[in-house]
Amino acid sequence: MSTTTVQLEAGGLVAAKAKVDENAAEQLVARTYLHPALGNRAVIRLASDRLGQAEDLAMEFLGFAAPKISGPIAWQQRRSLGFAAWALINDPKNARFALDMVKRMKGAARLAKSKPGHAWDAYSEMAKDLGRSARHFLPPFWEEAGRTFKDIGNQTYAGRALNKSLEAERVHALESDRARRRDVVLEFVLSGCVSGSALSEYGDDLQNHYPPAEAYAIFRDLCVRRTRGGMAPWATLPKDLLKLAKAAKRDCDQEIESFLEELIEAPAMGRAPHPFWKACSGACKRITARSPAFAVALLRHTRPETRYYGESKLGAWFEMLEEWGVIEYLWEDRLRGAPPLDEPIAVWFGRVVCDEVPAPKRTLEMLEKLAPRLKKEKTPLGLAIRRRYGVSTIDIDVLEACFGLGVQVDDPPAEFEVTFAGWLSADVDHPLRNQDVVKSWRDERFKSAIYRGLDEALTCRGGTVQRGYRQSNLEQRPFALAAGDRPGICEVWRMHAEEIFASLEGSGLASFEVARERLEATLWPDTLRLFPDLAERLQRVDAAAMLRRTLQAGVFDEYGLPAFEKIVDDGKIKISPDRYGDTNLHLTFPNIAVSDKVHETVVGSDDKVRKHELRLPKKSQLAALVAIGDDLAVIYRDDQYRGHFFWASDPAQQYDSPG
Amino acid sequence: MAKPAASPRQSDESATKDIPWLDADKKYSLGIEAGKIVCRNPAGKKLTSVPKELKESELAEQLSALCEWLADHRTECLRRVEMWMLRSLPVPCDVVRALWPDPDWRDMLRNLVVTTADAQGNAAQTGLLRDVDPKKGIGVVDRDGETQWIAAPQMLIPHPILIDGLDDLREIAADMEFSQAIEQIFRPIFAASAEQKEMSLLMDYSNGKFEQLNFASSLCRRLGYPVRGGYACSKVWENAKPVEARFWIGDDFPEGETYTGELIFVDSDQKPQKIADVGRVTFSEGVRMASQIYAKRKVEKDEGGEA
Numbered sequence: 001m002s003t004t005t006v007q008l009e010a011g012g013l014v015a016a017k018a019k020v021d022e023n024a025a026e027q028l029v030a031r032t033y034l035h036p037a038l039g040n041r042a043v044i045r046l047a048s049d050r051l052g053q054a055e056d057l058a059m060e061f062l063g064f065a066a067p068k069i070s071g072p073i074a075w076q077q078r079r080s081l082g083f084a085a086w087a088l089i090n091d092p093k094n095a096r097f098a099l100d101m102v103k104r105m106k107g108a109a110r111l112a113k114s115k116p117g118h119a120w121d122a123y124s125e126m127a128k129d130l131g132r133s134a135r136h137f138l139p140p141f142w143e144e145a146g147r148t149f150k151d152i153g154n155q156t157y158a159g160r161a162l163n164k165s166l167e168a169e170r171v172h173a174l175e176s177d178r179a180r181r182r183d184v185v186l187e188f189v190l191s192g193c194v195s196g197s198a199l200s201e202y203g204d205d206l207q208n209h210y211p212p213a214e215a216y217a218i219f220r221d222l223c224v225r226r227t228r229g230g231m232a233p234w235a236t237l238p239k240d241l242l243k244l245a246k247a248a249k250r251d252c253d254q255e256i257e258s259f260l261e262e263l264i265e266a267p268a269m270g271r272a273p274h275p276f277w278k279a280c281s282g283a284c285k286r287i288t289a290r291s292p293a294f295a296v297a298l299l300r301h302t303r304p305e306t307r308y309y310g311e312s313k314l315g316a317w318f319e320m321l322e323e324w325g326v327i328e329y330l331w332e333d334r335l336r337g338a339p340p341l342d343e344p345i346a347v348w349f350g351r352v353v354c355d356e357v358p359a360p361k362r363t364l365e366m367l368e369k370l371a372p373r374l375k376k377e378k379t380p381l382g383l384a385i386r387r388r389y390g391v392s393t394i395d396i397d398v399l400e401a402c403f404g405l406g407v408q409v410d411d412p413p414a415e416f417e418v419t420f421a422g423w424l425s426a427d428v429d430h431p432l433r434n435q436d437v438v439k440s441w442r443d444e445r446f447k448s449a450i451y452r453g454l455d456e457a458l459t460c461r462g463g464t465v466q467r468g469y470r471q472s473n474l475e476q477r478p479f480a481l482a483a484g485d486r487p488g489i490c491e492v493w494r495m496h497a498e499e500i501f502a503s504l505e506g507s508g509l510a511s512f513e514v515a516r517e518r519l520e521a522t523l524w525p526d527t528l529r530l531f532p533d534l535a536e537r538l539q540r541v542d543a544a545a546m547l548r549r550t551l552q553a554g555v556f557d558e559y560g561l562p563a564f565e566k567i568v569d570d571g572k573i574k575i576s577p578d579r580y581g582d583t584n585l586h587l588t589f590p591n592i593a594v595s596d597k598v599h600e601t602v603v604g605s606d607d608k609v610r611k612h613e614l615r616l617p618k619k620s621q622l623a624a625l626v627a628i629g630d631d632l633a634v635i636y637r638d639d640q641y642r643g644h645f646f647w648a649s650d651p652a653q654q655y656d657s658p659g
Numbered sequence: 660m661a662k663p664a665a666s667p668r669q670s671d672e673s674a675t676k677d678i679p680w681l682d683a684d685k686k687y688s689l690g691i692e693a694g695k696i697v698c699r700n701p702a703g704k705k706l707t708s709v710p711k712e713l714k715e716s717e718l719a720e721q722l723s724a725l726c727e728w729l730a731d732h733r734t735e736c737l738r739r740v741e742m743w744m745l746r747s748l749p750v751p752c753d754v755v756r757a758l759w760p761d762p763d764w765r766d767m768l769r770n771l772v773v774t775t776a777d778a779q780g781n782a783a784q785t786g787l788l789r790d791v792d793p794k795k796g797i798g799v800v801d802r803d804g805e806t807q808w809i810a811a812p813q814m815l816i817p818h819p820i821l822i823d824g825l826d827d828l829r830e831i832a833a834d835m836e837f838s839q840a841i842e843q844i845f846r847p848i849f850a851a852s853a854e855q856k857e858m859s860l861l862m863d864y865s866n867g868k869f870e871q872l873n874f875a876s877s878l879c880r881r882l883g884y885p886v887r888g889g890y891a892c893s894k895v896w897e898n899a900k901p902v903e904a905r906f907w908i909g910d911d912f913p914e915g916e917t918y919t920g921e922l923i924f925v926d927s928d929q930k931p932q933k934i935a936d937v938g939r940v941t942f943s944e945g946v947r948m949a950s951q952i953y954a955k956r957k958v959e960k961d962e963g964g965e966a
Contacts, residue, residue, distance in 0.1 A: 003899075010896040012748030015812060030757035037691045037722055039679040043732065044761035046739075046754070062725045073753045110724060153880055190887055192910070228929035230888030230905065266929045267905070268888055342859060 013074040025075045026050060031067040033059050048076070054084035054102070061103045083144035087137055097134040101126055101141065109148045116149065116157050127164070138168035143184055150191050158193040166205060178210075182218055189226050196234025199226075203240045207247060216248035220259065227263050232271035238279040256283045264294055270301035274313065277320055285324045292338030295329040299341060302348070304355035311471050312356040331369050333377075344379035345370060350410070354385045358422025358467075358474070359395040364432040367398060371405040380410035393417045396453060399446060401432045403439035411445060418449040420457035421465070424482045426475040438488035454496055458522035480526040494531050496522070501534065504541050508550040512543075563607040564592055571596060584622075591627035600634065600648070602627045612648040620644075681722075683713050689722060694730060696722050733763045738883060740767040741841050744816040745944060746896035751813050752797060759791040770837040772819075772828055772844055773799060775811035784809055785817075787828065787837055800835070802827050818940045820848045849946035856935040860921040864906065864949040867919040867956030875908045875917055878955050884948055893948045897938030901927050904945025906952060919956065922949045 004014050008025055016027065027049045032042050043064070047055045049072060056067060081089060083105065087098030104126055111119035123145045130137050146161030162185070169181075185202060188194050194202075199222075206215040223241060227233055238256060245255040260283055263269055277284070287294045298321060304314055321327050329335050333345070341348060349370055353363055374381060383399060384392035396418050402409045428434050441450040462478035476482075483489045500522070503515035528535035568575065573596045575585050586593040590605035595614060602610045602625075612632060616622060619639040626633040632648040635657055643657040678697065680688035686701035689709070696719060698709040713719055743750050758764035774785045775797065786799025786807060796810035802824065819825055822844070829844050831837075839845070855861065869875040876886050884891040889910030894903045907920030922945055924937045934942065 006896075006899045007748060010746045010748060010899075010901070011742055012746065013751055013754055015751040016753065028754075030754075032760065035725065037679055037681055037689075037725065039677075041762060042760045043729075044758050044764060045732075046758070062728055063721050070757050073757050074751050106724075110727070153876060191885070192888060230890050230892075230929070232888065265931070267923060267925065267931060268929075271889075 008075065008077045011077065013076055016072045016074050018075060020075045024078055026078050027072040028074045028076050029072055030070040031055060032070070033064040033067045035062070035064045037063070048079070051081070051085040051088065054082065054088055054099070057084060057099055057102045058106060061106045081140075082147075083137075083140050086140045091134075091136070094134045094137070097130065098137050098141075101130065105144065105148075108145070112148050112154070112157075113152050116154050119148075120157055120160075123161070127168075135168070135172050138172065139165045139181075141165075142168060146188065146193070150188065150193055155191070155193045158188065158191070159195065159198065162188045162193060163198060166202065170205065170208075178218075182222070186222060186225055189222065190229040190231070192231065196236065199234065200236060200240045203244055207244060212244070212247040212249070216244040216250065219244050220255075223259070224263060227266050227268050230266075230268050232268045232273070233263075233276050235273045235275040236279075237276060253283065253286070256280060257287055260284065261287060261291070261294060264297040269297075270303055274316060277317075281320060281323070284320070284326075288324045288326055292329060292336045295324075295326040296338045296341060298324070298326050299329060299348070302352070304351055312360075314352060314355055315360065315362065318362055330366070331373060333373065344377050345373050346377060346379035346381045346410075349374070350382035350385065353381070353383055353398060354392065357393045357395050358419060358425065359398050361429045361433070363395075363398065364401065364430040367401055367407075368405070368432060371407055374407045375405075378408065380408040382410040384412045384416040391415050391417050393419045394446075394449070395422050396420050396437060396440065396450065397423050397433055397435055399440045399450075400435045400437055403443070404435070409443075412449070416449060418446060418453035420453050420460075421467075421474060421476070424457060424460050424476040424479065426462075426477045434482055436486040436488040437492060441492055450492070451496065454492055455518075455522065458493070458496065458524070480524045483526075485526075485530055490530055493527070494534070497527055497531065497534055501537055501541070504546075507546065508553060509547065512546050512550075561592065561603060561605075561607070563609050564594075564603040567601050567603065567609060567611075568594070571599070571601070586625040586627075588625075588627045593625035593627050593632065595622060595625060600625055600632065602632055615651050681718060683716060683718050687713055689713065689718055691722060691726060694726050696726065729763075733766075734883075736761075736763045736767045737841060740764075740771075740816070741883075744771075744818055744841065744843060745940065747815065747818065747821070747940070748896075749813040749815050752811060755797065755814065756791050756793060766840045770832065770839045771816050771841065772822060773797070773814045773816055775799075775809045775814045785822075785828075787832060788814075789837075800831065800837075802831070804831055804835075816843070818943070819844055819846050820850065820939050820943045847947055847950070849943045849950075850939065851934050851937075851942050856933075859931050859933045860923045861934070861946070861949070862921055863946075864922060864953040865918070865920050867953040869908070869917050869919075869955075870957055871914050872909050872911060872917040873913045875919075875952065876913070878952060879908065882948070882951055884952075891948060891952060893944050895938070895941040895944050897940050902932065902937060902941045904941060904948060906945070906949045908952065919949075919953055922946065 004018055004020055007014055008020065013028065014020060014025075028046055029049050029052065031045045031047050031052060033045065034040065034042060045055060045059075045067075052069065059067070084095075084098050084102045087095045104122070108119045108122040108126070111122065123142075127138060127141060130141055142161050142165035146158045146165065149155075149158035149161060165184075185194070189199070202222075203215075203219050206219055209215070210218065220241060223233070223237060241259065242252045242256060245252050260280060284294075284298070288298075302314070302317065302321070304312065318327070329338055330345075334340060349366065352366070353359065356363065381402060383394045383402070392413060392415075394412070394416060399409065399418065401407075423434050425433065437450070441447050458479050460476055460479045460482075462476055462481070464473045464475055467474050483493065500515050500519050503511060504519070507515065528538070567573070573584070573594060575594065576583055584595045586595075592603045594601050594603070598614060600612050600614050602612075604610075604627075610630075610632070614622070614634070616634075616636050617638060620636045622634070622636050623643065624633075624635040626635065633645050634648055634651075635643065635645040637643055644654055645657045646652075646654050678690040678692055678699075680690045680699055683689045683698075687710070688699040690697050690699070696709055696714075698706045698713060700706055709719065742748070755768065758768070768788055768791075771788050772785065773788045784799070784801065784807065786801040788797065788799055789806070790798035792798060792808070795808040797814060798806060798808050801807050822828065825844060832839075832844055879886050879891045884893055886892070886908065889907060890905035891908050892903050892905055894901055896902075903925050904922065905925060906922045909917030909920070911917060924932045924934065924941060924945060926932055937945075
């Protein structure tokens with residue numbers, strides 16, 4: 001390609017003298033317009049020479065006078081034509097009907113943003129008129145209307161207008177400019193204005209208007225470019241495509257395979273819906289058998305979506321990968337000359353692990369098989385990723401398995417939990433499920449989270465638990481049954497029980513109550529059977545001694561400050577404690593300051609009471625009272641919400657205070 | 660942000676005489692000042708607001724359409740000139756000369772760093788574009804602060820990441836108080852680190868929350884980035900090849916909340932490119948796009964201020 005062609009294609013301008021392909025380029029002129037309201041301020045438009053008349057009409061609508069036109073100043077790439085321009089070029093004899101519309105269309109376009117419904121009505125009205133005078137202008141007319149909606153981001157009306165345009169062609173059996181039509185549909189498709197079902201219909205349209213081979217070529221090109229443009233293929237795409245391929249007497253298997261291979265690298269393929277893959281299943285299997293690169297591309301597209309409810313979609317996806325023979329490319333990097341995955345397997349697998357907790361059997365199987373590769377690549381595996389909301393959770397079996405298999409585990413995020421939900425599951429479907437917990441809790445990073453998880457797990461008496469909204473339930477075994485008497489879990493279990501006992505033995509009434517409730521929820525007959533010494537210790541817990549300790553330390557109601565209570569009673573002060581600052585009780589240890597509208601009173605720890613008159617400027621609000629030594633700082637905000645303070649001993653001296 | 664600032668039109672605001680008044684009903688007059696409709700009463704006094712009756716007249720309708728159109732025109736000029744810069748497209752000097760009388764075009768072009776190029780597009784001289792004269796050619800202030808008139812067939816508007824000695828030019832521009840309508844010499848530029856070069860997608864701007872996808876997509880529209888298939892796109896031509904930066908903003912329901920995702924670079928076959936293979940301008944512009952969008956995300960805990 002010559003420099004000139006590249007420049008033109010990139011949207012650039014080429015000197016008017018340069019040699020260019022005149023079919024692909026058009027000459028530009030500068031049109032200088034003046035407006036009575038703008039005085040001698042010139043407005044200059046760079047416009048294509050052949051379409052000048054349309055530009056002038058649009059300007060006339062705004063009140064501009066006829067322009068001064070320069071000679072050609074440059075070449076530019078030909079652009080798709082607007083409605084009026086299209087009419088001028090294609091049917092100059094009838095162009096006046098189109099030009100008549102220009103002003104009205106400008107008016108409707110102005111409405112489109114704020115009142116799309118009204119604009120639509122206006123367009124419909126115009127379409128009626130056009131239908132009478134020059135109905136072959138209808139398709140480009142609706143196109144233009146659609147473009148107006150598209151440009152302001154109203155995809156619904158844009159799509160509707162495009163449909164009208166296609167429909168006009170169909171209904172009036174108009175001869176259409178095919179190449180142009182194709183570009184226009186693509187333009188709308190790429191802006192996301194055309195739904196999958198509308199595209200299916202467009203496929204039927206093509207079949208009616210074109211010879212089969214051409215219809216197929218157009219449709220295939222559209223699908224390819226759409227996907228490359230970043231739109232995920234729709235569910236029935238394979239069906240729609242093959243229908244046309246069949247009519248064109250092509251080998252369907254071969255066609256779908258070439259389609260997939262051509263597009264598999266496109267990012268949009270990663271978001272193709274499940275039914276799409278299901279329909280392509282046979283083809284995927286055949287391609288994978290001969291192309292390792294295709295298999296790796298499918299692995300790259302394995303990206304769990306964030307979801308707020310429902311089952312993970314990965315299960316069905318992995319089933320398909322398994323069937324196609326893609327999975328084996330996971331265990332070994334660059335198997336059979338496949339390209340690399342482009343990211344450490346730990347990062348890839350981390351996403352899979354985090355997508356479903358408690359871990360399904362699949363995760364455990366994959367972990368086992370991936371362990372050698374994970375160890376070889378040495379990137380630590382992230383088991384919990386920072387999530388948008390909620391807390392990320394690690395399955396204890398996955399964690400323990402990583403330690404057992406020698407797979408490095410990445411540092412968890414600041415907040416995370418460890419769950420035993422899968423560990424407790426009644427269906428022990430994998431050797432890594434319900435392991436003895438030996439190594440993981442010795443890692444300081446996970447210790448306290450495992451502790452909390454265990455506390456929860458100990459309350460499990462078996463039965464059905466809900467996993468989440470729109471997810472199947474999970475059958476669990478009672479904790480003691482799941483734990484058995486394996487040494488690792490027993491050790492943590494014992495530590496957990498000991499901690500509660502220690503709390504029972506050494507606390508006062510309130511904490512005793514809490515500990516007792518904890519014990520009630522987590523104590524198993526097996527606890528006492530497995531740890532006989534603890535059973536003995538439990539028997540020795542002396543409730544009477546605890547009560548004595550509590551009473552000796554004093555009961556809450558006995559605490560009080562008589563002087564404070566007296567002034568509250570005497571002054572009939574209403575205490576309004578409030579966490580958000582709107583309070584009349586200000587605590588500065590060991591003093592208490594309390595205010596009503598008239599006075600502020602400070603009660604010292606020695607029962608000394610000092611009373612001051614509260615003198616604030618008008619419309620001010622008391623922010624805080626801080627008793628310091630024998631004095632009191634009064635902090636307030638004025639009506640401008642600026643902070644001030646003064647000492648109660650010297651109210652005349654005012655200071656500014658921040659906030 | 661590449662948003663056109665209102666052009667400084669009439670310098671003296673009180674000079675009502677400078678406004679070309681158009682006759683409206685009841686001997687009132689209407690005019691346009693600084694992109695807004697203004698009104699003058701029969702006594703010749705400029706009113707603070709346009710009376711309702713006049714506001715609904717046909718003339719006022721036309722003038723307000725004109726105001727909107729002028730704003731669009733200015734944006735169009737901006738986008739066009741910006742495109743010349745982003746795609747390193749040489750501009751025939753004939754075109755610059757023809758456009759110069761329009762204040763909007765002039766505002767966009769003035770003070771840009773330009774390099775004049777010969778017919779083959781090889782750069783010759785660099786300077787800040789100050790004036791265009793039909794006879795003398797293109798007037799620039801060069802690195803030494805000297806004014807030069809250059810007669811060349813075409814000029815280039817280089818992207819800042821391609822300008823050597825950018826600091827000198829910044830200094831000159833600051834000293835002489837030259838301001839640019841299109842961010843060029845003070846445009847934020849980004850260069851890929853060695854670590855980033857090994858990657859094919861950047862996650863630095865991911866997880867930015869928008870309460871509605873609508874908010875994100877209209878932001879993209881304001882910033883001039885088309886949105887396709889859930890990605891905000893910025894297309895750059897570099898080394899004669901188009902490469903597009905794509906930043907995920909989501910493609911769910913327009914009213915639903917959305918989170919930003921990865922930034923990728925795709926060639927014309929839509930194959931994601933390794934960042935090492937992406938041109939400097941493309942990378943810089945891609946990151947600029949992502950950072951601009953990400954900057955407007957909803958921040959949960961806003962300390963004071965707007966909230």
